Amino acid sequence: MLRLTTAILLCVLLATAGCTLILPGQQTEVIPQFAGAPQVRITAPLANATYLQGVSVNVQVQVVNAGPDIDRVEVSIDGVLLAMLPEPNPTGAAAFGVTQSFAPEDAGTYRIEARAFRAEGAPSDPAVVTITVIDSLPTRTPQATNTVPATPTVQATTAVPSVQPSATPRTPTQAAVVSSPTPTSTLPSGPTAAISATSAIPMGHFQGIVNVRRGPSTNFEPPLGTFQAGQSTEILALNTDGTWLKVRFAGGEGWVFRQIVETDGPVDSLPREAGPPIPTLPPATATSPAPIVQPTSAPAQPTASSGDGPNLIVVNWEMRMISGGGINQINTNQPSIAFVRVRNTGNQPAGGFFAVLTIVNSSDSGNKVVEAGAIGGLAPGEEQIVQVGFTDPYPAGTGRTAVIRLDENNQIPETNEGDNESTPISYTLGA
Numbered sequence: 001m002l003r004l005t006t007a008i009l010l011c012v013l014l015a016t017a018g019c020t021l022i023l024p025g026q027q028t029e030v031i032p033q034f035a036g037a038p039q040v041r042i043t044a045p046l047a048n049a050t051y052l053q054g055v056s057v058n059v060q061v062q063v064v065n066a067g068p069d070i071d072r073v074e075v076s077i078d079g080v081l082l083a084m085l086p087e088p089n090p091t092g093a094a095a096f097g098v099t100q101s102f103a104p105e106d107a108g109t110y111r112i113e114a115r116a117f118r119a120e121g122a123p124s125d126p127a128v129v130t131i132t133v134i135d136s137l138p139t140r141t142p143q144a145t146n147t148v149p150a151t152p153t154v155q156a157t158t159a160v161p162s163v164q165p166s167a168t169p170r171t172p173t174q175a176a177v178v179s180s181p182t183p184t185s186t187l188p189s190g191p192t193a194a195i196s197a198t199s200a201i202p203m204g205h206f207q208g209i210v211n212v213r214r215g216p217s218t219n220f221e222p223p224l225g226t227f228q229a230g231q232s233t234e235i236l237a238l239n240t241d242g243t244w245l246k247v248r249f250a251g252g253e254g255w256v257f258r259q260i261v262e263t264d265g266p267v268d269s270l271p272r273e274a275g276p277p278i279p280t281l282p283p284a285t286a287t288s289p290a291p292i293v294q295p296t297s298a299p300a301q302p303t304a305s306s307g308d309g310p311n312l313i314v315v316n317w318e319m320r321m322i323s324g325g326g327i328n329q330i331n332t333n334q335p336s337i338a339f340v341r342v343r344n345t346g347n348q349p350a351g352g353f354f355a356v357l358t359i360v361n362s363s364d365s366g367n368k369v370v371e372a373g374a375i376g377g378l379a380p381g382e383e384q385i386v387q388v389g390f391t392d393p394y395p396a397g398t399g400r401t402a403v404i405r406l407d408e409n410n411q412i413p414e415t416n417e418g419d420n421e422s423t424p425i426s427y428t429l430g431a
Contacts, residue, residue, distance in 0.1 A: 038116040039064045040073075040124040043097070044221070045112070045131050051222050053107050053135045058221065058389070059100045061114040061127070068092030071119040075100045078111050083322070088116075101322050101389055103335040107135040202235040202265035204247055208358070208368035209391070210261065212254035215276040216244030218354075218374040224254045229368060235263065237271050243411075246275070259409050260356065260370040309415045310350035312406045314422035315341040315383065319402065331430040332396045338371075338388040340404050340422070344378035346415050352376050353407040357388045362399035362426055369393075396431040 044060040051057055059075055066089050073085045082102055089096045104110055110131050117123040207230075211223040216239035227233065227249075236253065237246040244255050245263070255275060317340040318327045330336050338357050344350050352375060359369040373388035392400065404422040407414070414420075 036065065037122045038066050038070060038118065038124045040114050040116050040127040042112060042114055042127045042129045045129060047129050048132065049222075050132045050134060051104065052225050053133050054103055054105065055222050055225060057102055057104065057110075057112075057131065059102070059112055059114070060097060061100070061116075062095065062097045063089070063116045063124070064095045066092075066094055066096055066116070069119045069121075070096075071117045073098050073114065073116050076113045077102060079113075083324075099387060101335060101337060101387075103322075103391070104133040107133050109133075200265055202263065202267045202270055203232055204235050204245060204256065205232045205262040205264070206230070207262060208260070208370035209393070210256055210370060212247070212249045212256055214254065215278060216246075216255045217278045218257075218372065219279045220255075220276075221279075225250060227256070235265070235267055235270065237273050238267070239275055240272050242268070242272070243409075244275070246273070257354070257372055259354070260372065309346050309348045310344050310378070310380070310412060311346035311415045311419070312350060312353065312378070312412065313343055313345055313419050314355075314404050314406060315343050317341060317404055317422055317425070319425065319427075328425055328427050329430060330392055330400075330427055332398075333391060333393050335389065335391050338373075338390065338402070338404065340373070340386050340388060341383060342375060342378065342386060342406060343383045344380055347380050349380060350378045350412050350414075353412050355386050355388060356405045356408045357390060357402060358405065359390070359392060359400055359402040361394075362401045367394045367398070392429060394429060396429050398429045399426065400429060401426045 040061060040063050042059065043062050045051070045057055061073060061075065063070065063073065068089070070089045071086070073088045075082045075085070083100045085098050085100065088098050110133060112129045112131065114127045115123050115125075206227040209229065210227045212225050212227060213220040213223050233247045233249065235245050235247050238244065238258070239246070239255070243258055245258050245261060245267070246253060246255055317338060319330055319336055319338045320327060321330060321334045321336045323334060325331070340355050340357075342355060354372045354374055356370065356372045361367050369390060369392055371388050371390040373386040375384055375386050378384060388404075394400070401424050403424045406420040408420070410417060
């Protein structure tokens with residue numbers, strides 16, 4: 001009793017010093033301390049990676065020795081501030097990650113730098129990565145054995161279906177970005193045969209801007225380039241489950257997501273192949289990545305469902321330009337990101353699926369832009385924010401309507417297939 005009385009008197013005398021009396025058996029909260037500057041590294045892109053001009057580069061920054069007092073993360077390109085990401089660690093985690101994108105407009109070398117700042121105290125040392133940007137893919141020289149002798153009986157208007165690269169090809173001064181097998185001629189073997197527009201060649205047609213990748217997965221970053229609305233190309237093969245198409249692209253080959261391509265001809269009779277080994281991305285929970293912004297649109301209310309299984313809904317979503325500006329204020333030809341909060345309201349896990357962004361004219365549903373972001377899977381009740389990069393190239397003043405659809409081709413068996421679509425967002429393209 002005497003010891004307890006003495007302890008109480010000491011606390012009264014030292015109250016201004018913040019004394020706290022701890023009685024025997026009482027539990028105390030241990031608050032982690034983060035001394036010194038935070039530590040930063042750039043996990044993507046890889047050092048000395050090569051990108052195509054105009055293709056978005058996703059800069060992924062990991063911060064450790066973080067804590068609740070991280071004020072901001074800054075990302076710079078060639079010494080010029082690209083983005084300042086405020087309050088990037090709202091949970092006060094010891095480690096977290098952020099992502100920022102940009103689209104290089106010119107060929108050359110780019111120096112990417114990232115730093116984290118505490119509210120008070122020294123910033124981190126800069127993390128630096130250098131990448132190279134080229135203006136076109138290397139042009140592949142055809143093998144002599146694949147040439148077809150010209151004869152007077154071949155019509156001058158004969159054309160092999162192909163797609164032209166968006167930039168004028170030039171001979172690069174460095175190693176080729178893509179290593180492709182020797183092409184096999186698709187011309188008829190007979191010297192007098194003429195190719196007609198009605199020949200049974202499987203073709204893909206693009207109604208919006210579509211990324212072309214090195215293999216059948218969105219894990220193949222960065223894209224090789226894009227097809228534009230109105231372009232077409234020959235389809236060469238499918239992946240093993242038929243969800244991706246191998247196509248001719250820019251003098252070589254690439255892969256596009258089948259769901260966002262219109263096709264004709266005997267596509268399903270084409271050969272199937274696994275494609276290159278799919279790169280493994282780090283788990284989304286490894287660095288607790290925080291979104292650049294929190295979506296602010298009103299949460300969607302899931303439709304009543306019954307039975308066991310997953311059920312995917314868009315909780316809310318918004319769009320922002322990478323260069324800044326207000327929510328859902330998009331300018332023509334400006335790289336932008338849709339931030340989509342997705343939830344599994346079912347009682348079973350959902351496997352991997354895509355969030356597909358579709359943008360059309362508000363007046364006539366024309367001028368379509370289509371992009372997709374991948375979600376690796378969702379546990380029951382889990383939420384994730386997926387970022388879908390896009391650029392809307394149509395004229396300023398055009399009224400546009402955008403919508404997100406989850407698992408558009410119903411690969412995930414859900415308890416309710418009718419609530420996978422978001423509330424539309426309408427906007428007018430700025431200059």
